[in-house]
Amino acid sequence: MNLSMTPQPIHLVDQYDDGDHSRHYTFQLAQPTSEQIQPGQFFTLTLAGFGEAAFTYLTAPDEQGRFQALIRRAGVLTSQLFKTETGTLLGYRGPFGSGLWPIEEIKEKRVLLIAGGIGLPPLATAIEALLANGSDVGLIYGSRDYAGQVLKQERERWQQQMPMIETFDQAVGDQLSGTPLDHLDAINQQLGGEVEAVLTCGPEVMMQAVGRSFTDRWQSTDNIWLALERRMHCGIGLCGHCYLGSSYVCTDGPVYRWREFLKQQKVM
Amino acid sequence: MSNPSKKVINTICPYCGVGCGIGLQVSDGTVTGVEPLPQHPVSQGMLCVKGWSSAFALDPYDRIKTPLIKENGHFRPASWSEAYQLIVDSFQAIKQEHGPNALGLIACARATNEDCYAAQKFARTVLGTHNIDHCARICHSPSVAGLRQTLGSGAMTNSIDDIEKADLLVIFGCDPTENHSVLGGRMIQAQQAGTKLLVVDPRKTRLAKLADLHLQLNLGTNIALINGLINIIFSNGWEDKTFIEERCENIDALRKKVAGYPPKRVAEITGVPVDQLHAAAKMYSQSERTFLAYGMGITQYTSGTNNVIAISNLTLVTGQIGREGTGINPLRGQNNVQGACDMGALPNVFPGYQEALDATSQEKFGTAWKCEIPQQKGLTSLGMTSEALNGRFQGMIIMGEDPVVTDPDQNHVLRALEALDMLVVVELVMTETAKVADVILPAAAFAEKDGTFTNCERRVQRVRAAIPPPGDAKTDWQILGELAKLLGYDGMQWPNAEAVFDELAQLTPLYQGMSYDKLELDNGLQWPCNDATPDGTKLLHSGQFSRGKGRLIPVDHTDPAEMPDSDYPLYLTTTRLHYHYGCGSMTRKSPLLERETPSGVLFIHPDDARKLSIQAGTLLRISSRRGEVETRAVVTDDLPPGTVAMPYHFKEAPSNLLTNTAQDPVTKMPELKACAVKIEVVTEQ
Amino acid sequence: MKSYLLDSLENLFQHLAVSHKMFEPQSIPGSEDLHWLPSPKGPTSRYGTSKQVLPLAPAKGFLFPERELLFRFDGQTFIETLPEVAPQVLFGLQSCDLCAIAYQDQFFRQDSYYLARRKATILVGFDCLTPCDGGFCSTVDAGPFVRDGSADLILHPKGNEWLLIPASEQGLNAIQTLNLPPAPAEWRAEREQQQAEVAKMFPTDSHIRTGIERINQATISAEQWQRLGLQCLTCSGCTSLCPTCSCFTTFDTKTEGESNTFVRERCWDSCLYEAFQRETSGHNPSKEAGERLQRYWFHKFSDHYVDEFGRYGCIGCGRCEETCPGGIGVHSIMRRLEKES
Ligand code: SF4
Numbered sequence A: 001m002n003l004s005m006t007p008q009p010i011h012l013v014d015q016y017d018d019g020d021h022s023r024h025y026t027f028q029l030a031q032p033t034s035e036q037i038q039p040g041q042f043f044t045l046t047l048a049g050f051g052e053a054a055f056t057y058l059t060a061p062d063e064q065g066r067f068q069a070l071i072r073r074a075g076v077l078t079s080q081l082f083k084t085e086t087g088t089l090l091g092y093r094g095p096f097g098s099g100l101w102p103i104e105e106i107k108e109k110r111v112l113l114i115a116g117g118i119g120l121p122p123l124a125t126a127i128e129a130l131l132a133n134g135s136d137v138g139l140i141y142g143s144r145d146y147a148g149q150v151l152k153q154e155r156e157r158w159q160q161q162m163p164m165i166e167t168f169d170q171a172v173g174d175q176l177s178g179t180p181l182d183h184l185d186a187i188n189q190q191l192g193g194e195v196e197a198v199l200t201c202g203p204e205v206m207m208q209a210v211g212r213s214f215t216d217r218w219q220s221t222d223n224i225w226l227a228l229e230r231r232m233h234c235g236i237g238l239c240g241h242c243y244l245g246s247s248y249v250c251t252d253g254p255v256y257r258w259r260e261f262l263k264q265q266k267v268m
Numbered sequence B: 001m002s003n004p005s006k007k008v009i010n011t012i013c014p015y016c017g018v019g020c021g022i023g024l025q026v027s028d029g030t031v032t033g034v035e036p037l038p039q040h041p042v043s044q045g046m047l048c049v050k051g052w053s054s055a056f057a058l059d060p061y062d063r064i065k066t067p068l069i070k071e072n073g074h075f076r077p078a079s080w081s082e083a084y085q086l087i088v089d090s091f092q093a094i095k096q097e098h099g100p101n102a103l104g105l106i107a108c109a110r111a112t113n114e115d116c117y118a119a120q121k122f123a124r125t126v127l128g129t130h131n132i133d134h135c136a137r138i139c140h141s142p143s144v145a146g147l148r149q150t151l152g153s154g155a156m157t158n159s160i161d162d163i164e165k166a167d168l169l170v171i172f173g174c175d176p177t178e179n180h181s182v183l184g185g186r187m188i189q190a191q192q193a194g195t196k197l198l199v200v201d202p203r204k205t206r207l208a209k210l211a212d213l214h215l216q217l218n219l220g221t222n223i224a225l226i227n228g229l230i231n232i233i234f235s236n237g238w239e240d241k242t243f244i245e246e247r248c249e250n251i252d253a254l255r256k257k258v259a260g261y262p263p264k265r266v267a268e269i270t271g272v273p274v275d276q277l278h279a280a281a282k283m284y285s286q287s288e289r290t291f292l293a294y295g296m297g298i299t300q301y302t303s304g305t306n307n308v309i310a311i312s313n314l315t316l317v318t319g320q321i322g323r324e325g326t327g328i329n330p331l332r333g334q335n336n337v338q339g340a341c342d343m344g345a346l347p348n349v350f351p352g353y354q355e356a357l358d359a360t361s362q363e364k365f366g367t368a369w370k371c372e373i374p375q376q377k378g379l380t381s382l383g384m385t386s387e388a389l390n391g392r393f394q395g396m397i398i399m400g401e402d403p404v405v406t407d408p409d410q411n412h413v414l415r416a417l418e419a420l421d422m423l424v425v426v427e428l429v430m431t432e433t434a435k436v437a438d439v440i441l442p443a444a445a446f447a448e449k450d451g452t453f454t455n456c457e458r459r460v461q462r463v464r465a466a467i468p469p470p471g472d473a474k475t476d477w478q479i480l481g482e483l484a485k486l487l488g489y490d491g492m493q494w495p496n497a498e499a500v501f502d503e504l505a506q507l508t509p510l511y512q513g514m515s516y517d518k519l520e521l522d523n524g525l526q527w528p529c530n531d532a533t534p535d536g537t538k539l540l541h542s543g544q545f546s547r548g549k550g551r552l553i554p555v556d557h558t559d560p561a562e563m564p565d566s567d568y569p570l571y572l573t574t575t576r577l578h579y580h581y582g583c584g585s586m587t588r589k590s591p592l593l594e595r596e597t598p599s600g601v602l603f604i605h606p607d608d609a610r611k612l613s614i615q616a617g618t619l620l621r622i623s624s625r626r627g628e629v630e631t632r633a634v635v636t637d638d639l640p641p642g643t644v645a646m647p648y649h650f651k652e653a654p655s656n657l658l659t660n661t662a663q664d665p666v667t668k669m670p671e672l673k674a675c676a677v678k679i680e681v682v683t684e685q
Numbered sequence C: 001m002k003s004y005l006l007d008s009l010e011n012l013f014q015h016l017a018v019s020h021k022m023f024e025p026q027s028i029p030g031s032e033d034l035h036w037l038p039s040p041k042g043p044t045s046r047y048g049t050s051k052q053v054l055p056l057a058p059a060k061g062f063l064f065p066e067r068e069l070l071f072r073f074d075g076q077t078f079i080e081t082l083p084e085v086a087p088q089v090l091f092g093l094q095s096c097d098l099c100a101i102a103y104q105d106q107f108f109r110q111d112s113y114y115l116a117r118r119k120a121t122i123l124v125g126f127d128c129l130t131p132c133d134g135g136f137c138s139t140v141d142a143g144p145f146v147r148d149g150s151a152d153l154i155l156h157p158k159g160n161e162w163l164l165i166p167a168s169e170q171g172l173n174a175i176q177t178l179n180l181p182p183a184p185a186e187w188r189a190e191r192e193q194q195q196a197e198v199a200k201m202f203p204t205d206s207h208i209r210t211g212i213e214r215i216n217q218a219t220i221s222a223e224q225w226q227r228l229g230l231q232c233l234t235c236s237g238c239t240s241l242c243p244t245c246s247c248f249t250t251f252d253t254k255t256e257g258e259s260n261t262f263v264r265e266r267c268w269d270s271c272l273y274e275a276f277q278r279e280t281s282g283h284n285p286s287k288e289a290g291e292r293l294q295r296y297w298f299h300k301f302s303d304h305y306v307d308e309f310g311r312y313g314c315i316g317c318g319r320c321e322e323t324c325p326g327g328i329g330v331h332s333i334m335r336r337l338e339k340e341s
């Protein structure tokens, strides 16, 4: 973990629109590091004078230091990013986070990933790691509507590699409707058996529903993981903003085992 | 080893009329932080969020550092002498062509007494006009007008310390925990220690939620409510008969008037149930000591002056005045609005409320200032803008005020200022008003000057310079003194702030016994302070009222000038947020305060929100007969259904594009607290 | 370590002043309140047996200042701006504040800005022989006598003389050339005894103990927190003055010149602010004032943090009680928690 509060230079090298208010970015570190990025970790971007915000890696930096991220326009910083031209110098800090997607622990299991809206990108590194390992894995992706979906190219590729269900709050035509949890039986069928581990990322209410539902189903809180979003100003457990109970999401998370998440929610 | 230049300067917080003591930490010439002062009599080691963030407000990065002259629509830096010459030439030409009344000055209720004194002296001697005003107009001129009629003095009758001496605290139309936090905090602490709390407000404010009794009256029904309470008091014989007998006049007329406000009728008008009216009347009159405080929910109406008179009636008939722990206590907005009034930064009075058109006063000031005192009545700030639109007013100096954002009806103000031949703005930063100026002169901020502020309890306190002003910036009184000299008047060449104070103390009976040395001793002195009361005065009106007998004046309920109708079905009221102050030019520089309320918001009741399919964060267009603004919704049942509220701090969503210019007939106070609007949802891309 | 007999504070002070900037709590014109300020002249006379007064603003800002420059960007590179701090002495720290610094030392152990300031600083602590108003150090294991390892030099009054205990390498080095005589052998033991006696002079503070218990058993309802939260005016006074509070936010300021040059600073933040955790989406994990208040007191008194820090986050100074306008500082809130269930 890099403990410095000073960013390193990074260039924006490619960008294309990918879903409503969302864009697919490629960045290149000016000085590539040999540090390995683990699925679940995140980094921060600095835009000159507009502050700093945290994002998850879509891909880990390669030898040239190139990596990708999917970013939705939401506040001042991202609005500025959307106006930023390819080639621009930005600031980068990372990688951060020690709560990771538990690839080793679940790779022999039948794994279901449940994503909601902009919660899909944080799952991408887990999907790739599990697919690379040849694990049994399926995805349910819920969005508000068609335009709200992100990672079009990735999903087209994943479609070939694993069972995948896409569902919409405001379905039209022959689109599937409902929440991801409405399609559990279907995905189980496609996977050829009851799933044994769940990774989820999306709005906190959705993740909580997923957590409760599988706890009921399995009478256990063991094999459920979620990735949290918090306001972050340091990434290294100092600024205090990202607290969850007695933990810090930036250092203890962003991925929590459901059981740990419940415990942290209750400690106070 | 040599020691670093770290110091702490003991001064007064510049954000509201409470006047808390604040220690500014200074390192190498910049203010790096603040410390509260435990022994300060008002703040006792506390500060509000604005005080705690003052170090950011003093960040010099966006300060204006040199005079600026507008050329072809753009400002360019200029020397003082060039800027002065431009003003002098223009003012002289205007005066020659249109006479002195085409010129005027708006002083600043955030500036020091010394600055305000210099401002009104400049208007009356150099410009030769009583066209001098400041922003009390938009907060508390009705207090001055109302209480001067009934008691003879417009200030807070008691002291902040009386909060802890009262048995009952009554808060009318304001939430001191938001706008005067330290004072509000002392109220909360008093309640924790056993004092009862009664709140009268259309909104469920924090204090209302904590209160023992909350009367949630309909917007704009204060007089009906108060008349109703007095009616109940009379019918139960709860009035203080001896007090009325000995110290009040005109009781019969009042009795007759309130007879027309029986509880049932009042309940209908105000929306407050009869049993609550009854309980409140009993609490107020039967408590041993009732401390009543009120704010802009009383004054910012076309009936503002009458609202104040009604409050005065209630206080007088129950004898809840003239003793410790009682009184009528207007909570003033800006830090030195009391001082600006005391200093005569008003068209109708000299310093110390001596009538501007009275012969004796004219003689006194004419002699002291060695000049002819103008005979013609002066204009208020709204009068000046109206006359500018009529082409009869051409030159103006605005000191540190931002009327474009804070005045009602923004379009009107903007057009008026643009119509001027010469607008001079003396400012810290580039405000919306400064943008339309012809010349901007860089002013020193509170931490950069010596002087005095007068807080709401009439306490005159020393302000001390902690750091030098940035660039070429100067103190208001210095700027005005230099301009005066160029315009041919020698009477404003003071060597330092203390000299200004000594002059004003001599001419202001209320301040006569004060000097910088005496102010040092005990964290300031409360006026009147003179030979009779050398240690100042904590309690006004103890033996008799300033005007002799307390005058009871019957007043009637009137509806706000604009009521909701089918076109504009909702009431809009303006509020202040704890985090910001005035137009926000100081407080919005703090990243923390800015984060707390990122841009303008509209507060709306869940019932109204449901009807219009509005959720938290929905983008809305709010329109009134005067204009429209866009902002986001905050859904809260802190307001009654049918009423929406907007804070007025944000230039992105200026509520004053919407508000009504209808005025209080006495003080010309605009009705900022109520107007009719309609709301539409804006579909976002 | 050995301890020494010091006959005059003045000597020690002047000795340290040769190579250090000296800071001490002092009053300023127009007020008798104490503030941490440069001390050009030498030790003030308050030390020893006189009644202790804590400066309302602690020495926290010397090590973790209210605003700190993190880096600047010149258009091409991000340049870290570590503070350059000349050697300094904080003279006259009480035990509670020293425990707070020890706590911060733990928390900021990898923060280069804090470390740059900390390394340049010598801490001179004094044992308190009487309780201060509102203090309860003895209840939270933070005083009244200076804890080993929390100061560089410890001073303990002995009539007109002083027992001087160098409590760190740095402390020992700082006094080496003074050539002080050793202290009488029995003084250390006497000091131990006296500590127990002074601790007995403090009020019983049962409300603090009960409050801590209730916080740790999590028996306080959300409604009760919410009721108390109504009294929080979000002034940020408690977090600004609490010597163990450490939250900050970062912000950028454009600098004059090149269009995209800027500096980033960090400044103190407060967990009581409504938007402390609010995310860009509007989602706010601690939306209610009660939740935020609960957070503050959890962080000060939860057993969860004892593993990492070896103590509670509260060192018993009572500053939050003094500055809270809402009447919910440490004593008030603990009394309410004791009284209302
Ligand atoms: S919580 Fe209060 S008493 Fe405890 S250390 Fe912080 S400021 Fe002092």
Ligand code: SF4
Binding pocket: C231, C232, C233, C234, C235, C236, C237, C238, C239, C272, C320, C323, C324, C325, C326, C327, C328, C329
């Ligand atoms: S000092 Fe009191 S009012 Fe201020 S933030 Fe802390 S708890 Fe809230």
Ligand code: FES
Binding pocket: A231, A232, A233, A234, A235, A236, A237, A238, A239, A240, A241, A242, A243, A248, A249, A250, A251
């Ligand atoms: S982001 Fe700063 S502590 Fe987690």
